[in-house]
Amino acid sequence: MADQVAQQELSPEEQEAAFAALARFAAGLFPDGAPDARKMLWPEHAAPEADRPQAATAEVRLAAAETRYRTLVEQIPAVTFMAALGEDQNEIYVSPHIEALLGFTQDEWLADPFLWFSQLHVEDRAVWNEEFARGCQTGGPFRADCRFLARDGRMVWVHGEARLLRDAEGRPAFLQGVAFDITDIKAAQELRTAYEVAQARAALLADIERKNAELSLLNAELERSNAEFAMYGHAVSHDLREPLRMIVSYLQLLDKRVGRRDPDTDLFLHHAFDGARRLQAMTRDLLAYAKVGARPPAPVPTDSGEVLQRICSHLQVAITETGAEISADPLPTVPADPGLFAQLLQNLIENALKFRKPDVPPRIHVSAQKEFGAHQEFGAHRESTSWRFTLSDNGIGMEPKDAQRVFQLFQRLHGRDEYPGTGLGLTLCRRIVEQHGGRIWVESAPGQGATFTFTWPAHSVDS
Numbered sequence: 001m002a003d004q005v006a007q008q009e010l011s012p013e014e015q016e017a018a019f020a021a022l023a024r025f026a027a028g029l030f031p032d033g034a035p036d037a038r039k040m041l042w043p044e045h046a047a048p049e050a051d052r053p054q055a056a057t058a059e060v061r062l063a064a065a066e067t068r069y070r071t072l073v074e075q076i077p078a079v080t081f082m083a084a085l086g087e088d089q090n091e092i093y094v095s096p097h098i099e100a101l102l103g104f105t106q107d108e109w110l111a112d113p114f115l116w117f118s119q120l121h122v123e124d125r126a127v128w129n130e131e132f133a134r135g136c137q138t139g140g141p142f143r144a145d146c147r148f149l150a151r152d153g154r155m156v157w158v159h160g161e162a163r164l165l166r167d168a169e170g171r172p173a174f175l176q177g178v179a180f181d182i183t184d185i186k187a188a189q190e191l192r193t194a195y196e197v198a199q200a201r202a203a204l205l206a207d208i209e210r211k212n213a214e215l216s217l218l219n220a221e222l223e224r225s226n227a228e229f230a231m232y233g234h235a236v237s238h239d240l241r242e243p244l245r246m247i248v249s250y251l252q253l254l255d256k257r258v259g260r261r262d263p264d265t266d267l268f269l270h271h272a273f274d275g276a277r278r279l280q281a282m283t284r285d286l287l288a289y290a291k292v293g294a295r296p297p298a299p300v301p302t303d304s305g306e307v308l309q310r311i312c313s314h315l316q317v318a319i320t321e322t323g324a325e326i327s328a329d330p331l332p333t334v335p336a337d338p339g340l341f342a343q344l345l346q347n348l349i350e351n352a353l354k355f356r357k358p359d360v361p362p363r364i365h366v367s368a369q370k371e372f373g374a375h376q377e378f379g380a381h382r383e384s385t386s387w388r389f390t391l392s393d394n395g396i397g398m399e400p401k402d403a404q405r406v407f408q409l410f411q412r413l414h415g416r417d418e419y420p421g422t423g424l425g426l427t428l429c430r431r432i433v434e435q436h437g438g439r440i441w442v443e444s445a446p447g448q449g450a451t452f453t454f455t456w457p458a459h460s461v462d463s
Helices: 004-007 012-027 037-041 054-075 098-103 107-109 114-118 122-138 183-257 261-293 305-313 318-322 338-354 426-436
Strands: 079-084 092-094 142-149 157-168 170-179 300-303 325-328 332-336 363-377 382-393 440-444 450-462
Touching: 004 037, 098 107, 098 157, 098 450, 107 114, 114 142, 122 142, 122 157, 300 305, 300 338, 305 318, 305 325, 305 332, 305 338, 318 338, 332 338, 332 450, 338 363, 338 382, 338 426, 338 450, 363 440, 426 440, 426 450
Parallel strands: 325 363
Antiparallel strands: 079 092, 079 170, 142 157, 157 170, 300 332, 363 382, 382 450, 440 450
């Protein structure tokens, strides 16, 4: 190193500056008069420059270069460090700025080679180790943002960059690098992130409010439309019932008064009776459907087991004719409009009786199971319970693709000659369930029977 420095030439200005500094230093040592700075270094300085000792010149140059380098390294606002990695070496260096960064003096840091690791945040040690291992493996630079615990308890974010130096045989020899305090940068990033999150939340809330307003308008329009439809259905059904009764009555009178008649007359009368009765059934079901939407339900504690018993008693004739067996598990008391809940169960049982397999007695089973869940309501967290009712049968079943269609208005899966009806029974079931805050669906396969399931709210409790 000395030879390399000796080959460098100082400029005349640098030489004069060095001599001036030495002169000031010498003046302090020799109050009675300092000797020439040049003679302090070289007694033979009076000799020509070419005759001065070359070794002394090299030492001065080396000392000056080292001073410039140390001043540069130790005055920058960052920590520079170097650590020997060889097993037989214990060289370590850290710049004095470590005290401003973490509160530990340079001497304390150099005296304990493991102090840096003990002050490294526990959660960041894995990050540091992984990055160091990656640098050793790839030869690339080491870069990491980690937290260190300062002497006064502060948590300091430090960005470290280092490079691994290897010896002539390729083994890791030294790790040298620099570390910066980025605590303020991290705080600014967190503040910006919090601001962006707050902005996004505000935008989301504004969007929710806007959509809620739109939804309120749509709900109001839907309620108005439903009310108009209910009024229209009620009026049409009610107004049609009287004319239909008159038609059926006059057809019955005509049937009695006509004496001998040909087969065509009998056929005509049969079709007229059949059409009038089907129209009567349709107006009756349409009127029932309209009534469900005409007013909100008035739930009261309703024993679903007792409701089922009354329905079975009411349908006793059909049950006896088909040889049906209806069984049930213990059923709960639920908040329901008694009339609507009875209509719901009756429609489902009549559906099972109607769509039975030929020559196979219907087997119908009703059960209920309590369910627990949670939901958000008006911004509040609510714990809720509901009942899951299941009605299963051994009937003809249906294609899975028709599981939604059967609940639609006036939808039929079979011809009237096979199975009579208006196609409103299951639609009415869905309307009743949804009005009470539940939902209904069916699972089935051809020839495998059907299982109708509907949920029925029990109660809600604020959590």
